[in-house]
Amino acid sequence: MATKARKAMVLGGCGAQGSFATRDMVRRSVFDEIVIADLDLEAADKLARALDSPKVSTRRVDILDRKALLASLRDADLVMNCTGPYYLLGPKVVDAAIEAGKNYIDFCDDIAAHEQIIEKDEQAREKGITVLVGLGVSPGIAPLMVMHAASQMDEVRDVSFPQMIHEREPEGPAVIYHMAANFFGKIPVIRGGKRVYLEAFEEEEEVDFGPPLGKAKVAPFGHPEIFTLPRVLPGIQNLTIKIGSYPVETYEALKFLAQAGLAGTEPLEVKGRGIVPRDFLISLLMSGRHEEERKQDYTSSMVVEVKGKKGGKTITVKYNFNGLMGPNTGIPCSVGAEWIVQGKIAKKGVVFPEECIDPKPFVDEVLRRVGEISPITVKETVSVSRDWIG
Missing domain, CATH: 3.40.50.720 (NAD(P)-binding Rossmann-like Domain)
Incomplete structure (x- = not known):
């Protein structure tokens, strides 16, 4: 047949x-x-x-x-x-x-x-x-890695997956607007088994992504795994997703511009015209992207870390993931x-x-x-x- x-x-x-x-x-x-x-x-x-x-x-x-x-x-x-x-x-x-x-x-x-x-x-x-x-890399592969780690444990307590996005990733404006909305706004995390919200750049930390990117700063990032993972792993006590940009100078520049008010969404009058600061910031970011720079001699990175218990012992499963978005x-x-x-x-x-x-x-x-x-x-x-x- x-x-x-x-x-x-x-x-x-x-x-x-x-x-x-x-x-x-x-x-x-x-x-x-x-x-x-x-x-x-x-x-x-x-x-x-x-x-x-x-x-x-x-x-x-x-x-x-x-x-x-x-x-x-x-x-x-x-x-x-x-x-x-x-x-x-x-x-x-x-x-x-x-x-x-x-x-x-x-x-x-x-x-x-x-x-x-x-x-x-x-x-x-x-x-x-x-x-x-939500079947991409995050969400998608990242929570599936969490589930694979969870299969090796009796209970899961803490989950984190910081991500490092190389500035040369060929992202379109829709992706950048999404990232801005979830990087600069109120950011959901799980603390003590409950959902709470952080301010932009609160709980910033340095993470070692291993070679080739090494250590870099990341900050909390709003992502749907905060809502979907507790549906299948209700015992999670702490869950955080963080993101940064490589090279580190790009991250520091974004942080400076955001803290200077360019991540805002309320229009400002500039020479008689209403300009939304975030629109200007994203246009500025997009204008610096050129096709000739998009050679595949770069990588982005993610670390998925899951901590829990197995037979009364504390177990940590960690995945270092390097590749292109x-x-x-x-x-x-x-x-x-x-x-x-x-x-x-x-x-x-x-x-x-x-x-x-x-x-x-x-x-x-x-x-x-x-x-x-x-x-x-x-x-x-x-x-x-x-x-x-x-």
């Missing part, structure tokens, strides 16, 4: 991170048809020409045009949403996917979008579809899309990676695929300690 042809609609599939998901899906045999859908049809066509595959087609889609969005999903088996900002576009695409009865996946890392989308769980379950939210974000989403249509991710409703994915085989597959196209290293360190008396 012939296998049913599978079609994926990839919204924003020609973007800085979505293009890696698209490329990976084209290289595999799970999807027979891949539609790169974007408001910028010229950009979608450019990627399609580069891929030069009979499986690939393009389509102009305006997500804010609900009728057109629904029409684009009509004959798809799965919709992958790589657009942003997620707080604006994520819930709209999820609503359309639910109405159309189509499985959905994204790498959404926006807290506000997560909070809106989780409210749609019952609707998704009634439709019998999977709405998998594009493939490390896009390829997990590609693998997740395949696993949904193959039935390896079977849970229905609105779900998060740590709730529905077997961590070890999934992360292994992602690392294998990323390693085919980009440098990546992951080191696991496990240490055990116990009291001298007892």
Whole structure:
């Protein structure tokens, strides 16, 4: 019996991170048809020409045009949403996917979008579809590493994953606006088992990311794992996500500009015009990005550290993760899309990676695929300690 042809609609599939998901899906045999859908049809066509595959087609889609969005999903088996900002576009695409009865996946890392989308769980379950939210590197790979560490423990107490983003990562404006909103505002963390909020740059610390980046400063960063990890690990007492920028001079410059008021969102009058300081700051950051600087002779980094108990002893599992944001974000989403249509991710409703994915085989597959196209290293360190008396 012939296998049913599978079609994926990839919204924003020609973007800085979505293009890696698209490329990976084209290289595999799970999807027979891949539609790169974007408001910028010229950009979608450019990627399609580069891929030069009979499986690939393009389509102009305006997500804010609900009728057109629904029409684009009509004959798809799965919709992958790589657009942003997620707080604006994520819930709209999820609503359309639910109405159309189509499985959905994204790498959404926006807290506000997560909070809106989780409210749609019952609707998704009634439709019998999977709405998998947040399958990139963080959220995505990072909480799956936490779950793998947790499988080696009787209880998990403390979790942290500081991240270091190299300034030469090819991030679009939606990513930078998202980072600004979650770096400069009130930042959620878990302390003593309860959610509390920190100010920008509060609890700043220096973290050793190991070679090649070494030690660098990071500060708390608002991310959805603060909400999703306690759903599956309710005993967590302390949970913090922090972020910094490499080289360290970039981080210090951002901190200075923010403290000088350029992270604000209230318009200021400048020569008779209303200028939003944050808009100016982000435009300034974007203007300094040039294609010729984006050679892959750099890396970003993340440390995932999990502390807990095993047999009465304190155990710490630590992962040092080096790689590039594009493939490390896009390829997990590609693998997740395949696993949904193959039935390896079977849970229905609105779900998060740590709730529905077997961590070890999934992360292994992602690392294998990323390693085919980009440098990546992951080191696991496990240490055990116990009291001298007892």
